[in-house]
Amino acid sequence: MSDATRPPQGAAGGSEVRHPHHNKAIALAVAAAVGGFLFGFDSSVINGAVDAIGEQFDLGSALQGFAVAVALLGCALGAWSGGKLADHWGRTRVMFVGAVLFFVSSILSAIAFGVWDLILWRFMAGVGIGIASVIAPAYIAEIAPAAMRGRLGSLQQLAITLGIFAALLSDQLLATSAGGASEELWFGLEAWRWMFLVAVVPATVYGVLALMIPESPRYLVARGRRDEAQKILADVLGPDEDAAARVREIEHTIEADKKLEEQATLRGPRFGLLPVVWVGILLSVFQQFVGINVIFYYSTTLWQAVGFDESDSFMVSTITSITNVAVTFIAIALIDKIGRRPLLLIGSAGMAVSLAIMAIAFTQSTGTGDDLTLTGSWGTIALVAANAFVVFFGATWGPLVWVLLGEMFPNRIRAAALGVAAMAQWIANFLITISFPPMLDRFGASIPYLMYAIFATLSFFFTLFKVPETKGVQLEDMESVKVERRARGTAATTR
Numbered sequence: 001m002s003d004a005t006r007p008p009q010g011a012a013g014g015s016e017v018r019h020p021h022h023n024k025a026i027a028l029a030v031a032a033a034v035g036g037f038l039f040g041f042d043s044s045v046i047n048g049a050v051d052a053i054g055e056q057f058d059l060g061s062a063l064q065g066f067a068v069a070v071a072l073l074g075c076a077l078g079a080w081s082g083g084k085l086a087d088h089w090g091r092t093r094v095m096f097v098g099a100v101l102f103f104v105s106s107i108l109s110a111i112a113f114g115v116w117d118l119i120l121w122r123f124m125a126g127v128g129i130g131i132a133s134v135i136a137p138a139y140i141a142e143i144a145p146a147a148m149r150g151r152l153g154s155l156q157q158l159a160i161t162l163g164i165f166a167a168l169l170s171d172q173l174l175a176t177s178a179g180g181a182s183e184e185l186w187f188g189l190e191a192w193r194w195m196f197l198v199a200v201v202p203a204t205v206y207g208v209l210a211l212m213i214p215e216s217p218r219y220l221v222a223r224g225r226r227d228e229a230q231k232i233l234a235d236v237l238g239p240d241e242d243a244a245a246r247v248r249e250i251e252h253t254i255e256a257d258k259k260l261e262e263q264a265t266l267r268g269p270r271f272g273l274l275p276v277v278w279v280g281i282l283l284s285v286f287q288q289f290v291g292i293n294v295i296f297y298y299s300t301t302l303w304q305a306v307g308f309d310e311s312d313s314f315m316v317s318t319i320t321s322i323t324n325v326a327v328t329f330i331a332i333a334l335i336d337k338i339g340r341r342p343l344l345l346i347g348s349a350g351m352a353v354s355l356a357i358m359a360i361a362f363t364q365s366t367g368t369g370d371d372l373t374l375t376g377s378w379g380t381i382a383l384v385a386a387n388a389f390v391v392f393f394g395a396t397w398g399p400l401v402w403v404l405l406g407e408m409f410p411n412r413i414r415a416a417a418l419g420v421a422a423m424a425q426w427i428a429n430f431l432i433t434i435s436f437p438p439m440l441d442r443f444g445a446s447i448p449y450l451m452y453a454i455f456a457t458l459s460f461f462f463t464l465f466k467v468p469e470t471k472g473v474q475l476e477d478m479e480s481v482k483v484e485r486r487a488r489g490t491a492a493t494t495r
Contacts, residue, residue, distance in 0.1 A: 035132030040163025048171025074126020083419025101128030137406030157399030346397025
């Protein structure tokens with residue numbers, strides 16, 4: 001089982017044999033990925049509300065940025081604790097906890113009487129989203145056949161993009177119906193409050209699904225519930241793969257891990273952590289440091305700055321989110337065919353170029369902050385470059401990082417390592433989100449986008465030299481995965 005390059009069971013020479021039983025795996029992956037929908041919805045619902053919140057509570061740019069970004073600190077806490085809770089309580093129970101937190105916080109955010117209690121409820125929402133962001137990729141990786149794991153893991157990002165689209169669309173519809181996000185809509189509540197309130201619908205759906213789907217086979221085996229695990233695996237693998245043999249393989253890895261309990265730690269020789277954990281952390285950080293969430297958190301404000309009115313800005317943001325959904329299917333189609341690393345490298349190069357073009361375009365702007373303007377052909381160039389950036393991100397780094405985080409870690413540290421990597425992602429997201437408004441005020445948009453372009457360039461070289469290829473590798477074999485730098489004919493372990 002140490003050969004990390006062997007074809008997965010049910011495949012020969014890398015060609016996939018699809019069985020009807022795999023439809024059950026797809027259904028379970030879709031159900032788990034609803035957590036990604038909550039993630040996307042919550043991260044973008046603030047987009048349409050941010051200016052109205054700033055106006056109603058008379059916020060400066062720093063406090064307004066914090067009100068937007070504070071949920072991300074909650075996400076970091078939820079991600080850090082979610083992996084540990086999942087090992088003790090099980091994946092599905094922790095999913096339900098995340099749904100409840102998000103449900104309650106959506107109601108309380110909608111009726112917030114001041115910025116400080118809004119910040120508290122947004123933090124609570126973040127904890128629920130952070131939990132979902134960790135559990136969904138782990139659950140999907142553990143339930144999926146190896147030959148389909150990349151595509152099923154990509155459903156997490158597809159759900160995130162659908163959540164972003166749904167949030168921006170609902171923001172647009174609510175703001176348009178009220179005549180503006182700050183205007184009163186129904187029952188004496190302003191439109192921006194309804195933007196938060198509608199989140200109770202996906203939260204309810206996610207909670208119900210969490211109660212219906214079966215537990216992860218690996219968690220069940222670890223708890224001695226072997227027969228339940230075998231039945232679930234038989235349902236998702238089909239007759240071409242031996243469910244009993246897979247259970248024995250999981251048992252073997254669990255027993256091996258128990259004998260090496262002192263190694264079931266994230267601690268290692270590289271600045272206190274194992275190299276593979278640093279790879280996961282840096283994948284997460286680069287995914288956020290390219291500035292993708294600036295597009296989705298502040299796009300309405302940004303497009304107003306370059307000449308669109310509020311309604312047109314909502315429309316442009318919604319079109320961008322549709323693009324983000326559509327290009328995710330590119331990753332789903334290619335990830336198990338050409339692999340993870342080639343797509344990441346293509347994405348890094350495309351993002352670097354498009355972000356550099358945006359930086360150049362905004363050198364032609366006048367004013368800063370709310371007075372920023374960009375007219376003529378430069379506005380069109382910036383709009384095209386922004387959507388090109390979304391295309392490259394949505395087809396590569398968006399879905400692939402979540403796939404890699406769900407599958408690249410050895411079994412004995414998967415939940416804990418995924419929690420740390422996801423926590424790093426949320427902290428990086430927070431730093432980018434909270435830094436953009438003051439940078440926009442002081443420097444305009446050119447400097448931030450130049451900074452994101454530099455990080456996109458660095459992500460290319462990081463992927464080239466440090467990220468392993470995991471296409472078709474069984475989860476039980478991840479211990480032996482190495483980074484292959486074929487151009488040099490050498491391999492470097494990431495463990």
